Amino acid sequence: MIKFARTTLANGLRILVHEDPTTSLAAVNVLYNVGSKHENPSKTGMVHLFEHLMFEGSINIPNFDDPLQMAGGESNAFTNKDHTNYYEKLPANNLETAFWLESDRMLDLALVEDKMNIQKKVVIEEFRETCIEKPFGNAWHELGEMLYGKHPYAWPTIGSKIEHIEEAQLADLQFFYDQYYHPANAILTVTGGVNAEEVFDLANKWFGDIPGGKANEIIIPKAEMVKAYQCRNLPTKAGTDAIYLSFLMPERGHPDFYKVDFITDILATGRSARLEQTLKKEKELFTYIDAYISGEMEEGMLVVEGKLKSGVSHEQAADAIWSELQLVANETISKEEQRKLLNKVESTVVFGRTSQLNISYNLAFYELLGNAQEINEEMLHYRAIDAEDVLRVASDIFQKEKCCQLNYHKK
16 A cells, blocks of 8 residues: 655646655656647647656756755656656655756756757657657657557657757747646656655745646547558568557556456456467467557557567468457456456566655655545556456457558568
């Protein structure tokens, strides 16, 4: 059980604290309710670019990392389709250093042309390396476009086109800062060797005077279900062919979300998982195969991804995958297999709670979803799954007309 205390400052900043007297460290997490789904389709990649700029120093503090490292800490961040997240880990008795740094860049970030140009070059190079030069790097652009159409999940966080980053203007980034980077649109979580009341006092000291702004109330439309099978064939520089099958799945708050996640566990979790055991080891059709979900707040993506063994056609690979998907949709899972999978899920959840950073982020994420207490109820959703749930959900998702397929052909 993860116990936590929470409060909200007058400016709208939500604060959650989990005390752990067994450690002398603290994890600080600041989550902003802005992700790539909030971007203009003609100006994508701005949220990710702005994340880079948040480490370029404020008006008062030229370098974000130097003071933190002097206090024995480290920091990082990530952006996804739903939100942007910043975090620090440091000795608990130096917690105020993290509050000083985070509050200062929330209030007075130094947005200037030369720093923007430096980070544009960094992000453009990242785009080239991960999406253009990397084998299968454009898969998420292609799958997103096929599965989501005009929905804002259609482009990955790094952006839909490299030109959008090249053409980014300071005004575009200033918009994100003014619109989304303020207390009313943020969630601050602290975990570790701290006292909740002392954290609340420090938070009020450092964040309490920052103007609140207006919380992000943009409503993202539901993604439209794919109504016809789609298939694209692309060349790849890799030395192997590859295949991706993708399906739209329910949003995070939907009752079937955890059931879909459990279905991918049936398919691909562990060495004895069905795809690994049957298609890779027994039939020797793949050198690598996996199934996973993207897990977004809105309707997400279930993906089956495989690298084909030499001499195996895409038709053979697809037929073999579909055979396994139909087994999940039509044959009842045994109690023994279900028990083993639940044990693996539970061990993963329990292991995640050994990390203060994981706890801190998950508290913020579930608070963004609307219920931080969900951090303690995650396993209840998995334990409530029965064999009939698996059959129903799998048969609903695994339909040919709902599938987007991407084939990569080596040159």
